[in-house]
Every structure is written in structure tokens, then in C-alpha cells.
Amino acid sequence: MIEVQNLVKDFGENRAVDHVSFHVSKGEVLGFLGPNGAGKSTTMKMITGFLASSEGDVLIDGKSVKEHPLDTKSLIGYLPETSASYHDMTVRDFLEFIAEVRGYEGSNLINIVSDTVKKCYLVEVEHQTIDTLSKGYRQRVGFAQAILHDPPILILDEPTDGLDPNQKHEMRTLIREMGKTKCIILSTHILEEVDEVCSRVIVIAKGKVVADGSPDDLRKNSESYNRIHLSVHKAQELGVSEKLSALSNVEKVELISTNDNGLKEFYVYPSSKLNILSDVSKLAQSESWVLDSLSLDAVKLDTVFRQLTDKGDIQ
């Protein structure tokens, strides 16, 4: 559905987007991650046709954004970063304007606006002017105009920004639901959001794609993927470290701490990032080690994110 081909954007001397290419299909929710100024919003603006690319092109349903701007724009629903709208209009008037531009007329227009108002929980504020609304409501109005014409493609620039935890949850549920039938790209800083809604993640740093895969694929990139955390009493006497190292599929054993009672904490790194929890557990049982804890370390996505964006090298 969306084919981004070698996209480049220069702002004067500064290259904001540097040969970015990727493909997003129907049924995918793509999370677009990256530090501030990495080129996320610029890439999104080029996909929507708001900005022209310096090089490369974007194909929406096979059509070039440059050559068929009106056709491609009608397939996209876009929520800009600032959730921009016309603040002097009431919510209803604003959505009616959007519906009119999107080609709705007469009773169809009235119905589609009413449905959207309900779907986005805007009923109680529909006759208020947008400048009197809170940030959360404004964000919902922005989302409402993006989904009004039921587009096959949604581009959402930080859709949960400014929402309270309940609203965030509602928004994520809505996005996940829509992701089943649509092609969605969303940018975010909130990594828990990625786990909750995205089927795929692209990490962009300094204008370049540094990672592309499912959230789990991304975790596998981390050196601590499937790492085991283990605390054993009297480890010295029992030769825990040596026995662990002797296990097949163990790459290295790292001692993290020792306390006065002889309790030692280890990290056990598997070779080829395999899950060796059961092997370690069996060993501990057979050796009758007194364990204080044994667990598989959960890799936090933000650790991976930090590693990827600090390095900034291309995958």
C-alpha cells in the first residue's frame, strides 16, 4: 500500500531524511520511532504529499505522490503533529468542512459527521469552538478528521500526545482495531505504545533507517536478549560459575554482585540468543543449589532504542 523509495529531504545544507526506503502493507501497524529531529515527521509529511522530496518518491497504492497528489491524498487520513485544525470553528462545522472536501454531500455528509463524532467521543463538545477545547479533545478532533472518510491508509504523528492515560488506552484500542483492515503508520516516543499497537517498528536516527522489524525482532538485537538472571547461595563453594559455563548453549557467565552471606548474582548469556532457562533450571535442581532468584531478563524496548539511536549506524 505504501512504498517509500529512496526518500531524501534536504533543508538547505542539512539532510533531514537520507535515502529512506520501506514498504507497509494492509493490516500492518507500523511504529515509526526515533529521537527528536531524526526525520520522522519530515518523512510522514512527504508521504502525505505536504512536503516535496528532494530525491526519491512515495507510491500510494501504486500511484506516485508527486504525479497524482489528489488521488493519493484521498486515500490517506493524516493527523499532523500539532493536531492542527481551524480553531475558530466548532467541532461539527470543522468536520462538516472536512467531509465536504472529502466529497460527501447532503444526508451522507450529515451521517458521516455524526458517526465520526460518536466514534471519537466528541458528542458533548460538538458545538463548542475548537479553541475552547482541552489538548486531549483537540487531539481527538484531529483524529476524527483523519478517519472521517474511512481511508485505507492512516498516517498519525504522535496520536496519543497530550491524552490522559484513559484516553491513551481508548486511542490505542481504536488504532489496533483499525490496524486489522488498514495500513497505519504512527510515530511515537512512547515505547510501551509500540508493544501495545504496532506489528512492526522502524527506527530512524539522523535521517536513516537503523532498524526494521517486529518489536520482538528489535529486542533480539539487544545483547541482553534471553539473558538469565540468577542468584545462588554459597556459589563459590558449589562452583556455580564453572558449571554454568560448562552448559551447552551458554556463551558467557557474568558475576554481577556478591554479598557477605555468600549470595552471588549472575547474568548467563546464551549463545545464539536461545532461551536456556529450562537448562539452567534443570542444572540448579540437579545440583541442589539454593536459589534466591532465577528469571529470564525482559528486554526493555527503550534499551534497544537507546542502543540503536546512539550508534546511529545503518542496518
Next chain:
Amino acid sequence: MKNFKSVYKRELKGYFNSPVAYVFIITFLIATAGCTFYLGSFYERMQADLSAFFMWHPWLYLFLIPAIGMRIWAEERKSGSIELLFTLPITVTEAVLAKFTAAWSFVGVALILTFPIVFTVNYLGSPDNGIILASYLGSFLMAGAYMAITCVTSALTKNQVISFVMSVIICFILVLTGLGVFTQHLVNYMPVAVADFISMFSFTTHFNSLQRGVIDSRDIIFFVSMIASLLVANVLILEHKKHE
């Protein structure tokens, strides 16, 4: 051009939804009346015509039209709504035409609301209503040219004040170059033909000509072509900004 109507309607409604519109209309009506009756000595002239009314229009427009038009693109850019507008299936040309036409229509409404002066002069004497009609047409076309200039300056910047100042300066030059006092002065420095050529591009020259009651196609063409070329420039500026 199906979306022209939607944007035009939204814009025009936008004017009437904001207090700026009413401030503009009231200021315009008070200023035209004040200028006509006090500065223009409407009664003292003892003439059944509206030249004392129309002669002030270039000066009133000089401030009022940039004040109304400065926000047209600058505000969209500043608030970010331009991003919304240009990701909707609307062409830049449609948007430019719709926004300009809405702003121009708004000034047209203000101009129509000066109708009591026409009744007044008809009540007091027997004016040539053809001349009045031609003058209204001239004033409206001139207002369009002022507005088109303001649209261009507004597209160039995010800052409404800069747009206002730029528009006032450009419009002032275009008013000034047609004033007799100014062209007489110019003749001291350059050949008469050159001075005449410069004054040909002045609003004043063409507006004065229409005020005489003769609807000369050259005057109409001047204003229409000026508006058209400025709107083309407006479209080009916005297209260029996409590439910046």
C-alpha cells in the same frame, strides 16, 4: 474546482465568525463617512456626486485591506493548519483562489454597506448614477488588487505584522506613483514618457479613470491582470515552500 466552494464558504464564514470582521466593517463605514463629510467637505462642495466619497478609498484600503488580508496564509502557517489544508485533496490553485475570493467578497460586503451614501446623494440632488456605479466597480477592483498583494506578502511569511507592513509599503508605492504631485516631481528627474509609464502602473491612475464614469477596458484589464498575476505568484510561492 469542486473544493473551491468548500474552502470559499469556510473562509467567508470564518470572517463573520470573528470579531475582526465587525471591527473592519464598522471602521470602514465610520472612516468613509468621516472622510466624505469632514475631510471631503461633501455638503460644502454643493455637487451631487460621490467624488468626495471615493477619493478616500485608496487611502483607507491602504491600511484596512492589509489588516484583513495579512492573516490569510501567515496564520495558516503559524498555526500549522496549512498542513491540514494541503494534505486534503485540494489543489494549491483552488485554495489560493478560494481564500482570495472569500477575502475580496468580504471587502465587497463592506463596500455594499456604504449604500446609504448613494441614497443620500440621490435624495439631495440628481447625481449621475452611472458614474457612481463605475466608481463602485473601480473601488471593488482596486480592493481586489490590494488584497492580492496582501495574499502574496502573507504567503511569504509566518509573521502577520511583516505581511502587513510589506503590503502597506507596496500598495503605498502603487498609489503614490499615480498622484499628480508625485508625477510632476518625477518629470524633473526623468523624461515625461518614463514618468507616464510609471504612473500607468499606479492604482490611482486607473481608479481615477473609472471614477470619471468611463468603463475603459484598459482599466479593467489593468486591475484584472494585476490580480491574476499576483495570484499566480501566490500559487508559485506556496508550491515553492513545499520544496524548501
